[in-house]
Amino acid sequence: MRYGPDPNAIYPNEAIKSLCYIKNIITRPNIMVGDYTYYDDDQGPEKFEDHVTHHYEFLGDKLIIGKFCAIAKGIEFVMNGANHRMSSVxxxxxxxxGNGWEIAMPSLADLPFKGETVVGNDIWIGQNVTVMPGVHIGDGAVIAANTVVVKDVPPYHIAGGNPGKLIKKRFNDDLINYLLDLKWWDWPAKKLFRNLDVLCSSDLERIKTVKDF
Incomplete structure (x- = not known):
């Protein structure tokens, strides 16, 4: 019996070629993506890496994306290579x-470096979102369409706007902490399949009745 799509397939549903599992089309060693995270773009979801800009291996920064994220078309992850020297005139x-101007090469220490860009698990990113270097987006967060994410977004919060600001929490603190401990995205496929009705229920308390199968 099958318990869901193959996480190692490029297209989880062969009838929908606008959506692909990102992990299976990545070629850059400095991009890491978890199982079941998808990019949806009718212009070619396989071109996801084109939306990770200014990403140079010599800088060493990584884009790390967790499991079960839904990323809409128009995403841009701006990496640390986009930064300019700020400490000079x-x-x-x-x-x-070039052409003689290469003598003004800055040292890496002169360039702002914000560190890794980290997107957690179970995150929904709407259309035309820009994520700036070094931002961390917590598990379960939602990023509204057309947002420019310039600061960290806590788990299970909704952010939107330009610059992006926190709008509200998705759930109360007790449920957020419960879900962060539960880590349903790490369940094996069979357990996930058996609990789909609970995960998709509008009765939020049902999540506390999950059973192992």
């Missing part, structure tokens, strides 16, 4: 223009 990147 001008921010202009003379060095990349």
């Amino acid at each position: 001008t921010t202009y990147p003379f060095n990349i223009m």
Whole structure:
């Protein structure tokens, strides 16, 4: 018996070629994505890496995305390579223009470095969202369409706007803490399949009745 789509397939549903599991089309070693996380784009979801910009291996920063995330078209993850030197008179990147200007090459220590960009598990990111370098988005968060995420988003919060701001919590603190401990995204496929009705129920208290099968 099958207990859901193959997490190692490019298209979980062969009838919907606008949606693919990101993990299975990644070629860059500095992008890591968990099982079942998908990108939906009718212009070619296989081009997800084109939406991770200014990402240079010599900087060493990583984009880390968890499991069961839903990412809509128009996403852009801006990585640390987009940063310019801020400690000098001008921010202009003379060095990349060449023709003698390469003598103005900044040292890595002169460039702002925000660290890894981390997207947790079970996160919904709406259309045309931009995520800036070093941002951490917590498990269960929702990012509204057209948001520019410039600061960390706590677990199970909704954020929106430009610049992105917290709008509200999705659940009360007790349920948020329960879900963070539960980590349903780490369940094996069979347990997940047997509890789909609970995970998709509007009766939030049902999540506390989950049983192992």
